Amino acid sequence: MRLATIRQPDGTTRAAVEYNEQWFQLDVASVSDLVTLPTWRALASAAINDSTAPRLRLSDATLATPLPSPRKIVCCGLNYHDHIAETGRDVPEYPTLFAKFGDTLTDPYAEINVGADSQKVDWEAELAVVIGSSLRRATKAEAEAGILGYTVANDVSYRDWQARTLQWFQGKAWDATTPVGPVIVTADEISPKQGLAVTTSIDGEVVQSSNTRELVFDAADLVAYVSQFTQLSPGDLILTGTPGGVGLGRSPQRWLRDGEVLTTTIEGIGSLRNQFRISTTEGY
Amino acid sequence: MRLATIRQPDGTTRAAVEYNEQWFQLDVASVSDLVTLPTWRALASAAINDSTAPRLRLSDATLATPLPSPRKIVCCGLNYHDHIAETGRDVPEYPTLFAKFGDTLTDPYAEINVGADSQKVDWEAELAVVIGSSLRRATKAEAEAGILGYTVANDVSYRDWQARTLQWFQGKAWDATTPVGPVIVTADEISPKQGLAVTTSIDGEVVQSSNTRELVFDAADLVAYVSQFTQLSPGDLILTGTPGGVGLGRSPQRWLRDGEVLTTTIEGIGSLRNQFRISTTEGY
Numbered sequence: 001m002r003l004a005t006i007r008q009p010d011g012t013t014r015a016a017v018e019y020n021e022q023w024f025q026l027d028v029a030s031v032s033d034l035v036t037l038p039t040w041r042a043l044a045s046a047a048i049n050d051s052t053a054p055r056l057r058l059s060d061a062t063l064a065t066p067l068p069s070p071r072k073i074v075c076c077g078l079n080y081h082d083h084i085a086e087t088g089r090d091v092p093e094y095p096t097l098f099a100k101f102g103d104t105l106t107d108p109y110a111e112i113n114v115g116a117d118s119q120k121v122d123w124e125a126e127l128a129v130v131i132g133s134s135l136r137r138a139t140k141a142e143a144e145a146g147i148l149g150y151t152v153a154n155d156v157s158y159r160d161w162q163a164r165t166l167q168w169f170q171g172k173a174w175d176a177t178t179p180v181g182p183v184i185v186t187a188d189e190i191s192p193k194q195g196l197a198v199t200t201s202i203d204g205e206v207v208q209s210s211n212t213r214e215l216v217f218d219a220a221d222l223v224a225y226v227s228q229f230t231q232l233s234p235g236d237l238i239l240t241g242t243p244g245g246v247g248l249g250r251s252p253q254r255w256l257r258d259g260e261v262l263t264t265t266i267e268g269i270g271s272l273r274n275q276f277r278i279s280t281t282e283g284y
Numbered sequence: 285m286r287l288a289t290i291r292q293p294d295g296t297t298r299a300a301v302e303y304n305e306q307w308f309q310l311d312v313a314s315v316s317d318l319v320t321l322p323t324w325r326a327l328a329s330a331a332i333n334d335s336t337a338p339r340l341r342l343s344d345a346t347l348a349t350p351l352p353s354p355r356k357i358v359c360c361g362l363n364y365h366d367h368i369a370e371t372g373r374d375v376p377e378y379p380t381l382f383a384k385f386g387d388t389l390t391d392p393y394a395e396i397n398v399g400a401d402s403q404k405v406d407w408e409a410e411l412a413v414v415i416g417s418s419l420r421r422a423t424k425a426e427a428e429a430g431i432l433g434y435t436v437a438n439d440v441s442y443r444d445w446q447a448r449t450l451q452w453f454q455g456k457a458w459d460a461t462t463p464v465g466p467v468i469v470t471a472d473e474i475s476p477k478q479g480l481a482v483t484t485s486i487d488g489e490v491v492q493s494s495n496t497r498e499l500v501f502d503a504a505d506l507v508a509y510v511s512q513f514t515q516l517s518p519g520d521l522i523l524t525g526t527p528g529g530v531g532l533g534r535s536p537q538r539w540l541r542d543g544e545v546l547t548t549t550i551e552g553i554g555s556l557r558n559q560f561r562i563s564t565t566e567g568y
Contacts, residue, residue: 072385077451096449099383099457101356103515117512136459161513165380167361167452173383174513175420228401229445229458231387 079241210243363525392465494527
């Protein structure tokens with residue numbers, strides 16, 4: 001099943017389920033709200049079978065971030081073998097984790113307006129795991145069963161702010177800078193463990209190209225680990241970290257420039273496409 | 285004005301305002317909910333003047349965490365001159381920030397049940413700033429005006445988990461381990477800049493003793509800084525960091541033991557009092 005949150009002409013949003021090249025819209029504001037309903041799968045199936053349900057051709061829909069209001073977003077750093085090599089670190093024994101707020105998320109095709117806030121805007125393509133159950137102290141098997149599905153995120157990072165202190169948070173917490181989507185694909189349809197290609201390109205030039213097989217801690221590992229210390233709930237997000245090829249790790253380093261379009265793709269899910277607006281300063 | 289969230293016999297909670305040695309209860313579930321109402325000051329005043337408002341003697345009230353559901357909690361590390369000296373670091377140019385989830389908070393007199401999760405449980409007394417306005421890219425003056433008040437927090441840290449990776453989050457994100465309260469004192473009544481004593485004791489032995497004058501970045505500095513990257517809203521919390529005297533910085537290091545009572549006091553606000561339950565292991 002493929003789920004999305006669709007922006008309506010009046011600015012509100014509705015959750016939708018894809019079937020037969022169309023989005024069937026539900027009477028629920030977003031996938032965040034939908035997946036908190038224990039009967040969400042039945043509701044989605046009913047929408048497909050309801051001849052009066054409002055529907056849209058895929059190409060006519062304006063997609064919003066599928067999960068506008070996760071209660072928790074936990075991000076993992078240093079989790080791809082190739083990215084770890086790039087930073088010169090050892091393969092970690094434990095996942096490196098930090099948190100994001102819901103306001104950090106933005107739409108899958110949103111323009112990202114950096115303005116003069118950062119001169120070192122970097123990209124981090126990430127597989128995002130969508131939680132489907134209430135989980136606390138989950139075993140790996142329970143974590144696996146508690147994964148609702150997967151989506152794409154780009155943990156866009158302001159490296160100048162990130163480098164100001166030991167904690168990465170302030171480089172990764174800018175409102176409306178982490179695009180997510182375009183859709184959520186349920187866990188029965190794709191398998192990151194079997195391997196999904198992860199690609200980032202800038203104006204068509206591929207800068208990250210890896211595969212979810214390269215993950216040190218896989219989706220279920222991370223969900224189980226996080227659930228040791230905090231309750232996870234339907235609609236929460238775990239970002240699994242980024243592969244090699246970020247601007248920080250290149251020689252010379254490379255940052256996003258005004259007008260460039262970042263495309264973030266995960267096989268079997270889809271692509272984010274985000275143009276950046278950055279005020280350049282002298283010497284940039 | 286002094287505000288609290290009071291636990292009712294049926295398990296629900298209500299916001300309350302203190303007057304004349306009594307808590308006057310409002311028809312709102314918590315201070316989190318109360319302060320999102322633009323008319324909250326008028327409501328609180330009305331409760332004091334309402335002869336039919338349910339009231340409790342201070343000693344009869346069971347206080348819950350005053351802010352059970354902040355949308356955002358941002359914490360600052362390394363922010364007291366004496367604590368920075370203890371860690372051997374330089375005085376920072378920028379605040380070191382990380383985030384917490386609302387589930388991490390617990391009641392001001394709650395028992396904190398560590399179980400076997402950590403063998404290195406440490407204390408961090410902190411002044412917590414309660415946001416009163418919507419703030420984004422606030423100047424220092426706007427930040428100052430946007431502070432609703434102050435409360436006490438203890439950013440109890442599992443140092444074994446905190447040391448697993450470069451990011452502190454997982455040592456500080458355990459559900460129900462950060463006591464907050466007992467009350468919120470509005471900003472017109474106390475001045476951390478003028479100096480408030482901050483004290484932590486374990487079973488009566490003082491382990492932290494400092495003053496909010498020692499803060500490197502004061503409350504308004506932190507609020508203004510955080511608002512550069514994310515929207516702050518009424519009821520959000522900023523934890524301002526801890527002074528010297530934590531267990532990690534002592535020689536030999538000292539961790540909380542099963543049954544010990546941690547008392548965290550800030551002058552003019554009040555005290556948290558939390559007993560710890562910790563499963564000790566051999567060699568501990």
